[in-house]
Amino acid sequence: MKRTAIIYTLLLASFVFVFAFAIYFYNQVQSYDAKIKKNADTSSPSAYHFALIGEEMDHVYWRLVGEGAKEKEGEYDVFVEYEGPKRSNPEEQLKLLDMAVKSKVDGIIVQALNDKFTPLINQAVDQGIPVMTVDTDAPESRRVAYIGTDNYEAGRLAGETLVKDTKGKATVGIITGRFANAHHQLRIEGFKDVLKQTDGIEIVAVEESNIDRIGAEEQAYKMLREHPDITAFYGTSTLDGGGITAAAEKLNRLDDLYVITFDLSDENAQLLQNGAIDALVEQQPYxxxxxxxxxxxxxxxxxxxxxxxxxxxxxxxxxxLLYQKSQAGETS
Structure with missing residues (x-):
């Protein structure tokens, strides 16, 4: 009898506990829902919605472009929807541009890698959406403005630097991000136009890395095997420098090669400090x-x-680089 009473007591206590917990949980859910509703009622959307479409979300250069744009959101009451392929993919960028047009955003900022972007840019403008190009221009389109590096002049700057540093004597290999990308084409064009004026410099090979560090390493390795007389490399994208120096190290050529490439990424800064890279063309993505x-x-x-x-x-x-570190209070 006592045992039955104990069981009933335990069952009753369990029921009371479960019931009390259910009431507590219900009240917590109701309180949470009320908070969400209050936030939804009191928050107001931004006055403007811009689409920023970059080349590659995982790329340090494009992260800086995105950070620079997002930094202005509060100042201008604008929401910047920053999108791009995980890896460089012009076709995916075109799909994102098409989505932005169909979403009827207030403005579009896009990197226009090739001529395929022009019709979509014009379509956006026809629908009353202003378009800017960033980093890579589409001058034949009806975009309103372009912001970015003068890539032809950046190529000339790289060429002038190589001529000066090598005293006008070099056999050069070029690793470019992509042959089809307009800004890389301009960087090569400007570079070549300078080197044409120097008799002691010859370009013996030009290959593309597909904007990939491993791709740059494979192409640089191939060049050095096929052209052992190469004494200098020019890379037109951020990841080319790391690939070039990795290939040179495997072939024990690191000490006798001159290397110039683009952008002060963490890896390139380290390679510059170690002497593996001789010079960088620094841009202003932020x-x-x-x-x-x-x-x-x-x-x-x-x-x-x-x-x-x-x-x-x-x-x-x-x-x-050492000066920049000293200015930031770092020790070299």
Whole structure:
């Protein structure tokens, strides 16, 4: 009898506990729902919605472009929807551009890698959506403005630097991101135009890395095996420098090669400090993103804007890197 009473007591206690917990859980859910509703009622969407379509989300350069644009959101009451392929893929970029047009965003900022972007840019403009190009221009389209490096002049700058540093005597291999990408074409064109004026310099091979570090390494390795007389390399994208130096190290050629490439990424900065890379063409991706939002706001408000906005390109060598570190309070 006592045992039955104990069982009933335990069952009753369990029921009371479960019932009390159910009431507590219900009240917590109701409180959470009320908070969500309150936030939804009190929050207001941004006044403007811009689409920023970059080349590659996982690329340090494009992360900086995105960060620069997002930094302006609060100042201009704008939401910047930053999208791009995980890896460089022009066809995927075109799909994102098409989606932005169909979503009827207030403005589009896009890297226009080739001629296929022109019809979609024009379609957006026809629908009343202003378009800017960033990093790579589409001058034949009806985009309102372009912001980015003057890639032809950046190529000339790289060429002038190589001529100066090698004293006009070099056999050169070029690794470019993609043959089809307009900004890489311009970087090669400017570079070649300078080297044509120097009798002691010859370009013996040009290959593409597909904007991939391993691709750059494979192409540089192949070049060095086929052209053992190469004394200098020019890389037109951020990842080319790491690939070139990796290939040179495998062939024990690191100490006798001159290497110039683009962008002060963490890896390139380390290679520059170690002497594996001799010079970098530094761009301003953060400024590109930041200024693109400012310019797009001027366009939307009907203010006059210049068609071309060039950001600076400069040469960085090891002493410049050490100076930057000292300015930031770091020890070299």
């Amino acid at each position: 400024q590109m993103g930041s200024r693109s939002v400012e310019i797009m706001m001027d366009i939307i408000k009907g203010k006059p804007v210049e068609e071309i906005h060039h950001t600076d390109a400069t040469i960085i060598r090891k002493p410049d």
